[in-house]
Amino acid sequence: MIPTPRAHACDRVLSMALYPWAITGPMLSVVANILGHRLAGDALDTGSLEKRDPKALTILNSSTAPASQGNAVAVLPIHGVLAPRMNALSDISGGATYEQASAALREIMAKPEVGTIVLDIDSPGGSVLGVSEFARELLKARTTKKIVAQANFEMCSAAYWLGACATEVVASPSAMVGSIGVYSLHEDLSKALEQMGVKLTYVSAGKFKVDGNEAEPLSDTARKRLQGLVDAHYARFVGDVAKGRGVVETAVRSGYGEGTALTADEALSAGLVDRIGTLDETLARVLPSGTTAPVAIAATPAPSDTPQELTRATGQDRKARLRAAQRELQLLGS
Secondary structure, three states, rough: OOOOHHHHHHHHHHHHHHOOEOHHHHHHHHHHHHHHHHHOOOOOOOOOOEEEEEEEEEEEEOOOOOOOOOOOEEEEEOOEEOOOOOOHHHHOOOOHHHHHHHHHHHHOOOOEEEEEEEEEEEEEEEEEEOOHHHHHHHHOOOOOEEEEEEEEEEEOOOOHHHHHOOOOEEOOOEOOOOOHHHHOOOOOHHHHHOOOOOOOOOOOOOOOOOOOOOOOOOOOHHHHHHHHHHHHHHHHHHHHHHHHHOOOOOHHHHHHHOOOOEEHHHHHHHOOOOOOOHHHHHHHOOOOOOOOOOOOEEOOOOOOOOOOOOOOOOHHHHHHHHHHHHHHHHHHOO
């Protein structure tokens, strides 16, 4: 018998499947596998993920903070898969949500002592739902405070959408940047459900209410609708990047990699970033003279409905957990 997922978890998975993504190709296979198993009713065991106390996610103030107004620096980490709300994917990736990042940004903007914000970005991108709203918050914020987006080490798709809206974009020497594009995916589970002896019957009202459901191949009308959504979000993506980088939209569409992720050197040549440097070098450059540490490090607070299996936000830990999750998914499918 197939276990029934919790209603709120199923709703989130369905919403993730039905809307476009701005995320890198390698992460797509992970997303597709997780969505496929969750829609089929399989439970993903996240119990092995390292836990951390969400109470530890606070604003830390350095004792070296200078007293002068506007002379302080805040670091805002944006790590892992980006989503409008916390879910299984952001648990696995150690990801962030737009609500978390927005709340942290507003808190920093309210501090008159902070004059510069460094976005410490290491993300393959994520959902398009909520990204443009936060991107425009960044565009507004940079009119009063300097915002430096640091690719440390991945700033792709939705993550670059955000980074491009900073005052300045810096890439670590080994960073990957860009991947400007949007796509949607449809998991056709009809054969898998048939093999398990499961037949789904939809009872609906509204001509296209269940068009594009996972129990049958994608119809022409559903494909057209999904393509329209992808095109609309891509146009918004291009428009926000063009505003952020101060270029025309045609330059973004044809000269910013056309959907590919670029190396730091390639990104600099193409105009996606302003300079190449490590996070430490960026902090040394923007910190007031004589200060040896960031004045404030903002960690995005966990929302009230966040599961407790929050993963450590370091690159090595995220990659290890991602590999572990992939192995679990392979076992589920064997």
